[in-house]
Amino acid sequence: MNCQVFETVVNDLAREQMVEVNARKQALAHSGDCEACALRLALERRLSFGLRILAAEMKSLSAPAQVENHLRAAFRSQTSPITGKRAASRSRYWIVAAAAVVLIAFGIAGMRWALDEPSLTAIETSNTREAQTSPRGSAVTIEHPNTESTPNQTTVIYRPRRKQSVRRLTKPSANGNETFVAHGTAGGTINTEAGSSEQSESTTQFLSLSYISPVNLQDGGQLVRVELPRSAMARFGLPVNMERERYGERVKADVLVGADGLARAIRFVQ
Amino acid sequence: MKSDNSSDGELLQAMWAGDEEAFAALYRRRQPGIYRFALQMCGSQELAEDTAQEVFMVLMREVHTFDPARGSLSAFLIGVARHHVLRRLQRERFYVSLNETPDEGSLSSQVFLTTVGPLDEMSRTEAIEAVRRAVLALPERYREVVVLCDLQEMSYGETAEILGCAVGTVRSRLHRGRALLIEKLRPAREEDASSATVKSTRCFA
Numbered sequence: 001m002n003c004q005v006f007e008t009v010v011n012d013l014a015r016e017q018m019v020e021v022n023a024r025k026q027a028l029a030h031s032g033d034c035e036a037c038a039l040r041l042a043l044e045r046r047l048s049f050g051l052r053i054l055a056a057e058m059k060s061l062s063a064p065a066q067v068e069n070h071l072r073a074a075f076r077s078q079t080s081p082i083t084g085k086r087a088a089s090r091s092r093y094w095i096v097a098a099a100a101v102v103l104i105a106f107g108i109a110g111m112r113w114a115l116d117e118p119s120l121t122a123i124e125t126s127n128t129r130e131a132q133t134s135p136r137g138s139a140v141t142i143e144h145p146n147t148e149s150t151p152n153q154t155t156v157i158y159r160p161r162r163k164q165s166v167r168r169l170t171k172p173s174a175n176g177n178e179t180f181v182a183h184g185t186a187g188g189t190i191n192t193e194a195g196s197s198e199q200s201e202s203t204t205q206f207l208s209l210s211y212i213s214p215v216n217l218q219d220g221g222q223l224v225r226v227e228l229p230r231s232a233m234a235r236f237g238l239p240v241n242m243e244r245e246r247y248g249e250r251v252k253a254d255v256l257v258g259a260d261g262l263a264r265a266i267r268f269v270q
Numbered sequence: 271m272k273s274d275n276s277s278d279g280e281l282l283q284a285m286w287a288g289d290e291e292a293f294a295a296l297y298r299r300r301q302p303g304i305y306r307f308a309l310q311m312c313g314s315q316e317l318a319e320d321t322a323q324e325v326f327m328v329l330m331r332e333v334h335t336f337d338p339a340r341g342s343l344s345a346f347l348i349g350v351a352r353h354h355v356l357r358r359l360q361r362e363r364f365y366v367s368l369n370e371t372p373d374e375g376s377l378s379s380q381v382f383l384t385t386v387g388p389l390d391e392m393s394r395t396e397a398i399e400a401v402r403r404a405v406l407a408l409p410e411r412y413r414e415v416v417v418l419c420d421l422q423e424m425s426y427g428e429t430a431e432i433l434g435c436a437v438g439t440v441r442s443r444l445h446r447g448r449a450l451l452i453e454k455l456r457p458a459r460e461e462d463a464s465s466a467t468v469k470s471t472r473c474f475a
Contacts, residue, residue: 011448015419047401047451048420051416051421052420054405055423057398061305062301062306063318063319063322063323067301067322068297070323071297071323072290072293072294074327075330076290078331
């Protein structure tokens with residue numbers, strides 16, 4: 001062992017720490033031969049001795065009793081507010097959770113009501129004028145003067161209240177395979193004016209398209225804007241100019257489509 | 271009432287549940303080591319008392335921050351004490367106490383390492399005072415290692431856990447700290463003699 005290696009173990013030797021047996025023997029042997037390392041080991045041992053005395057002298061020291069008293073008081077004052085705060089915060093959490101559950105329940109119920117219980121729109125003929133109304137929906141009476149084709153007929157349209165975006169539908173109508181361009185009505189009620197955007201339009205009254213239970217629209221319905229050949233007007237007994245130059249023109253019409261996809265009524269738009 | 275046989279973890283759980291006696295038992299078990307560590311680090315009884323109180327206040331407030339998987343409660347508390355002491359020392363660095371300034375030229379320093387015989391040749395009180403002053407005069411990074419390893423008699427591993435460093439770092443700091451202590455405890459007249467030798471050597475060179 002040389003002095004450099006001795007330096008690495010001198011601390012552990014002096015502090016009486018665990019040192020490998022061979023390393024310890026070699027270090028002690030080296031200190032016996034090297035005067036400088038022997039002095040170094042002596043100084044380290046003396047320092048360890050002094051530190052041990054200091055540690056032993058301070059072994060009995062501890063914080064005064066007043067510190068414990070202060071801490072006990074602090075503990076007492078802190079635990080009760082903490083417990084109260086915890087209880088308060090827990091109860092607050094429960095209240096918030098209950099409120100959230102109630103809100104969610106109301107939200108779900110509202111959505112179900114809006115989706116499953118559509119508003120009622122009643123279309124009744126001028127003869128009966130009996131509007132069937134939904135207790136929760138809005139009912140609108142549409143006069144239907146075409147008493148010849150649909151005498152004493154009342155058409156009731158249930159529509160969901162939700163807004164519907166404009167979308168394209170490809171649905172076969174009751175009287176032919178037509179491509180419908182559906183204009184969702186903006187949640188308003190259906191009347192003869194058919195919404196604010198169509199107030200400038202003049203329309204005919206609704207003409208029934210179905211001969212079997214035309215009023216059976218309990219599952220809701222849609223108002224669909226379509227384009228038809230002019231000859232379609234003649235089918236409903238409406239006067240139409242069938243001149244050659246206007247024969248190819250198409251006319252706009254609103255078809256009342258039931259929830260089952262069948263067209264229930266139609267009105268022509270000018 | 272918690273007995274002294276309960277483990278730190280059991281006392282901690284009872285304390286968290288609001289058991290004051292468990293807290294007191296934990297305090298009595300761990301407070302002396304913390305107090306001594308602070309006192310050996312700063313040399314001020316007031317600061318040591320403050321540290322002991324602050325450590326247990328922290329334990330009261332932030333007991334959830336203690337993770338048994340990361341180390342023992344003792345190491346956690348000593349770590350909190352260390353941070354508190356270092357913060358206070360940093361704050362009070364500009365204030366020098368006339369009473370507690372280490373006097374390296376004192377008699378005890380001069381006689382501690384020059385006496386060839388056993389330590390009883392010098393006054394025990396003087397020797398203790400000399401070592402205490404020398405430890406307090408060490409830079410903080412070496413002082414804390416000397417305090418933990420030599421005065422608190424902790425292992426290298428425990429010290430490394432508290433300081434958050436490697437065992438090798440602890441060993442090297444302890445080596446350097448002890449060397450500095452020996453330098454500080456070396457008598458002034460010996461230093462003068464050695465410096466005079468150097469000067470004369472230079473003169474003759």
